[in-house]
Amino acid sequence: MSAASALPESIRVFERGWLSSNNVLLVDKARAALVDTGYATHAEQTLALVRHALGPRALDLIVNTHLHSDHCGGNARLQAHWPCATLIPAASATIVRDWDEPRLSFLATGQTCERFAFTGTLAAGERLTLGGVEWEVIGAPGHDPDSVMLYAAEPRLLISADALWEYGFGVIFPELEGESGFAEQQAVLEAIAKLDVRTVIPGHGKPFANVEAALERAFSRLAWLRADPARNAKNALKVLIVFKLLEVRAMTLDSLMAMLESAASLRAAAQQLAPRSAWPALLRELVGELAKSGALVVNGERLEAPAAAV
Known part of the structure; x- marks a missing residue:
């Protein structure tokens, strides 16, 4: 049985190519939510995937794990189609509200993202119900200082964004600017290791179950990067x-x-x-x-x- 097939019926993963992050659709009686929305040039495809999955039902909520363009580039298109609420990491609220382009990552990486709005925020320790499952918000700085993950103790599921992939993790961007990022990534990996996780839905690549092996590879890669920035x-x-x-x-x-x-x-x-x-x-x-x-x-x-x- 694949890791994806072991997911609850209320959770569906759209595995995307590397230009767009994966999208996680969580549906219950109360609402339909999408975690991360892909890149701007794939926004129409993201909309088509969600529309096909939901049928006549509306998308009620967007949740962004972090605000790199490949994770939030479809926000504006989905918001234009549905009047959906949108939650972003609390630490990013001011720069998004002001659309502070020098502090947003899009121009700095040579990428693009259409301006979008948000209606609420996510902070470490908060809980929310998506797809009939209760999730805990966990801070995940390292790849991005403001990033968060979502963890469900039952069914032992982690939406890890770019903090952990099956074979690595995202670029440690703060270290490019002379700020700390390696230590934070180490702490995030250690925090994941303490969780009881059966399946990880990463920001890129297929969902996977062998979490211990993925963590071993991630720790090894991080040590290699820290040895020579x-x-x-x-x-x-x-x-x-x-x-x-x-x-x-x-x-x-x-x-x-x-x-x-x-x-x-x-x-x-x-x-x-x-x-x-x-x-x-x-x-x-x-x-x-x-x-x-x-x-x-x-x-x-x-x-x-x-x-x-x-």
Whole structure:
């Protein structure tokens, strides 16, 4: 039996490609809720998936684990279709209310997100009922300082967002800006290890059941990153380059260089790896490694997403 098939009937996971986070649809008699909404360019697809699953029923609630563009990019489209309530992490409330773009992550990562509203917040220790299941909100800083997870002691289920995947976790973004993130990620992994979890629904990838093995891999990777923070910076650049290519499908090295100079998170990562004069060489090195792994295709000065990428 797969981990997904073991989920309660009230919970359905839309496993998405890496441009969009997974969406978790939880339905009970009181309301229909969606945890995380994917990326902006996939918003119509997200809407179609939810409409098909709900039929004539409306979506009542959006819950965002954190406000990276691949987790909240569909908010505005869903809100335009349904007058649904929206809960976001409490620590993000002010910047979303003011739509403070320098403090939101979208411009800093070279990504996009249509402005959306929210009606309430989530804070660690709070409880809410979704899909007929009671969930505890757990703080999950590390990948993102404001991120939260949702844990249900019965049926021993964790919606982990980007704090834990089956094979790793999300980029530790605070460390790019010289702020603490590794220690927080360590604490989050230790907190997960203390929970009684049978199934994890991650932000990316399929739901999985072998939580102990996933945690072992995550602890090992975190130790590797902490041993040389440049590794986190290099990983961040690779992830953000591939993400952009998944969105636009093709771009030139010159346009990638322009994005590196204009997007604060990319710029901060590059500064950890090389002086400004060496950035063109750095990009070519990273692009070469990504091409070798099959993450992109190099055609002269043009970079392309693999044909099979979604």
